[in-house]
Amino acid sequence: MTCKMEANDRASSKKYAADISSIREAQERISSLVHRTPVLSSQILNSISGRKLHFKCECFQKGGAFKFRGACNAVFSLANDQATKGVVTHSSGNHAAALSLAAKLRGIPAYVVVPKNAPKCKVENVIRYGGQIFWSEVTIQSREEMATKVLQDTGAVLIHPFNDGRIISGQGTISLELLEQAPQIDTIIVPISGGGLISGVALAAKSINPAIRIYLPQASSVVDRYKAKPGNEHWSSTKEESMWMCICTLSTEGVKVEKISTDHHPAHMTTKALPTSMLILSDRIVTNPETKTQADGLQASLGSLTWPVVRDLVDDIILVSDKEIIDATKLCYEILKVAVEPSGAIGLAAVLSDCFKKNPAWKNCNNVGIIISGGNVDLGVLWDALNK
Amino acid sequence: MTCKMEANDRASSKKYAADISSIREAQERISSLVHRTPVLSSQILNSISGRKLHFKCECFQKGGAFKFRGACNAVFSLANDQATKGVVTHSSGNHAAALSLAAKLRGIPAYVVVPKNAPKCKVENVIRYGGQIFWSEVTIQSREEMATKVLQDTGAVLIHPFNDGRIISGQGTISLELLEQAPQIDTIIVPISGGGLISGVALAAKSINPAIRIYLPQASSVVDRYKAKPGNEHWSSTKEESMWMCICTLSTEGVKVEKISTDHHPAHMTTKALPTSMLILSDRIVTNPETKTQADGLQASLGSLTWPVVRDLVDDIILVSDKEIIDATKLCYEILKVAVEPSGAIGLAAVLSDCFKKNPAWKNCNNVGIIISGGNVDLGVLWDALNK
Numbered sequence: 001m002t003c004k005m006e007a008n009d010r011a012s013s014k015k016y017a018a019d020i021s022s023i024r025e026a027q028e029r030i031s032s033l034v035h036r037t038p039v040l041s042s043q044i045l046n047s048i049s050g051r052k053l054h055f056k057c058e059c060f061q062k063g064g065a066f067k068f069r070g071a072c073n074a075v076f077s078l079a080n081d082q083a084t085k086g087v088v089t090h091s092s093g094n095h096a097a098a099l100s101l102a103a104k105l106r107g108i109p110a111y112v113v114v115p116k117n118a119p120k121c122k123v124e125n126v127i128r129y130g131g132q133i134f135w136s137e138v139t140i141q142s143r144e145e146m147a148t149k150v151l152q153d154t155g156a157v158l159i160h161p162f163n164d165g166r167i168i169s170g171q172g173t174i175s176l177e178l179l180e181q182a183p184q185i186d187t188i189i190v191p192i193s194g195g196g197l198i199s200g201v202a203l204a205a206k207s208i209n210p211a212i213r214i215y216l217p218q219a220s221s222v223v224d225r226y227k228a229k230p231g232n233e234h235w236s237s238t239k240e241e242s243m244w245m246c247i248c249t250l251s252t253e254g255v256k257v258e259k260i261s262t263d264h265h266p267a268h269m270t271t272k273a274l275p276t277s278m279l280i281l282s283d284r285i286v287t288n289p290e291t292k293t294q295a296d297g298l299q300a301s302l303g304s305l306t307w308p309v310v311r312d313l314v315d316d317i318i319l320v321s322d323k324e325i326i327d328a329t330k331l332c333y334e335i336l337k338v339a340v341e342p343s344g345a346i347g348l349a350a351v352l353s354d355c356f357k358k359n360p361a362w363k364n365c366n367n368v369g370i371i372i373s374g375g376n377v378d379l380g381v382l383w384d385a386l387n388k
Numbered sequence: 389m390t391c392k393m394e395a396n397d398r399a400s401s402k403k404y405a406a407d408i409s410s411i412r413e414a415q416e417r418i419s420s421l422v423h424r425t426p427v428l429s430s431q432i433l434n435s436i437s438g439r440k441l442h443f444k445c446e447c448f449q450k451g452g453a454f455k456f457r458g459a460c461n462a463v464f465s466l467a468n469d470q471a472t473k474g475v476v477t478h479s480s481g482n483h484a485a486a487l488s489l490a491a492k493l494r495g496i497p498a499y500v501v502v503p504k505n506a507p508k509c510k511v512e513n514v515i516r517y518g519g520q521i522f523w524s525e526v527t528i529q530s531r532e533e534m535a536t537k538v539l540q541d542t543g544a545v546l547i548h549p550f551n552d553g554r555i556i557s558g559q560g561t562i563s564l565e566l567l568e569q570a571p572q573i574d575t576i577i578v579p580i581s582g583g584g585l586i587s588g589v590a591l592a593a594k595s596i597n598p599a600i601r602i603y604l605p606q607a608s609s610v611v612d613r614y615k616a617k618p619g620n621e622h623w624s625s626t627k628e629e630s631m632w633m634c635i636c637t638l639s640t641e642g643v644k645v646e647k648i649s650t651d652h653h654p655a656h657m658t659t660k661a662l663p664t665s666m667l668i669l670s671d672r673i674v675t676n677p678e679t680k681t682q683a684d685g686l687q688a689s690l691g692s693l694t695w696p697v698v699r700d701l702v703d704d705i706i707l708v709s710d711k712e713i714i715d716a717t718k719l720c721y722e723i724l725k726v727a728v729e730p731s732g733a734i735g736l737a738a739v740l741s742d743c744f745k746k747n748p749a750w751k752n753c754n755n756v757g758i759i760i761s762g763g764n765v766d767l768g769v770l771w772d773a774l775n776k
Binding site: 035043374 | 423427428429431432445447448450452489509516620662718720721723725726728747762767773
């Protein structure tokens, strides 16, 4: 497929799938189409954290999430003859809605493969923006088969939600805006799922100012559950989609990776996405077999194009507990007055977490940019989470 | 008291307690202290309403509400010798927190008289911003007595939450910003409680562009309850704080005022605040004996300085049902991603209401500014409201 080739070409000819030039090109391409989202601040939250916090509110982006930046860049990068045949995705989340909206703006069709069990509100968003739904069974295999069929029938272009240089470049425009709006920022906390957002943000920010630290907040609930089984020093998974193994030790300081079955990784990285959630410590990656956390918007997988950027440019991981995520979500509503999913509040959770305060770099993090990533707010689901 | 005299002087020497000059002065005074709040838009909400909507998000103002503008203007208007003695208020709501914050910024004390039954979160906000609490009994009389005692003991200046030209001027700076951010606006919907916000917004907007229409959203729940008693064509009240009477007829088109006991009003207007909620049709005012609505942040009373502005400059009232308010609140969370109290969402409710669509001016309202007024979001209370 053309789009995949282009992304791969870029990755092979340059170090990563995107760079500051492609991100600046993306900004030029999409700036009249996307919202320049506001950066909010709160004296109360500054006071609670002891730091100056700058919240880049991508929840106010068109389509309700940062995804529209990448989708817009991808759709408007297409040559006319490609574009007329439309675009395809088999994400059922915010990317599908964002892609539908971008396609609508360009006047081309968007085909979205959706598993039968997709949440109603997500399907409604796709339809609202003019996306055409193709139902599949719930398995990945069925989704991919249906996507292949749609591609064959329509000649449309597949736009991956994150493993694509154009998507990464689009998300990177957030850093360009943020560092114009708050140039004093020395640290940025970026939520991760597939890694498109953090890759773009890190590439742009480090290019503008290499001293800027990039932190990745990670729900520690899996680690906590692991801790509950003393003597169990191995994580492994027999699930088909996560054929990997690592050996790690857990202490009060966090997780330390002793050994990781790297022999499995290269194949994963090039042939399919890595499973989530993953923990990175120094130069190694740990993937968790259990991904159920409060931050349920962050359960995608790293891709072959996002993993190298995350590995090289993310300075450290901040582990946050589910309680810290829920507390931060409440603060988002009650103090910041921004309606977020728990996964959207994980950056605030990180800056308020015990883990961050124990980090040696904490004392140098004075002006912290926090990406509020947005997403679909379902008040019922939120309420259940807050009351757990 | 000095502040009251100044406000009254201005009112007597000019037509209203504030004007475009005092509002521009306020902007100069406070612009480095207040947030320039963002104007959000949503294609989905544009599509639902059939209009271009521009949401001026004062919920992101310091202190969580527009109140900080007026409080800041009042506090920083004081001469040094006045200011050192501090400021007093017996509002327990957002004004008290805003005044405490403004006083803190100027380095002067803020004394806040709070009834014993005040919600905990409101008291916490005052303390958080450094306000000194003086507890009173729950009656108005007890609050006023305590305020008088504090004034005598401290020599501080009383800053009324809305019936003060400096407060009205401060709130008016919202219009200056909004019309810079979205100059195409032809209509502004402004929530009302004491009337400080709508007075300032209307005075500034109509001075910049007299063609701009100002609408006041009003919960119709009282009207609905009235309708449930056929043949009852009189509203009256025997409550001490609402000694008034009007005769009105109700039809499917809304309320029509036939006669109003104006002989009671002049005394009320000059000696004490009028009771709320009020309905205005053409040149007359109707006050409702029952004020219990979903928009429970909007239950203060019009004052002698705000009523003339509301009477003269508000183009019309938009009646909204409690269901319309709750639906709009949900849309604020789920589509706009802004966390509001139901009273903060009443402007969106108005633009989506049946009442507005029946209004002859509706066809000319193409670019609608909506003030999201902010306030304290208590997720528990909100949830109860949404589930009613």
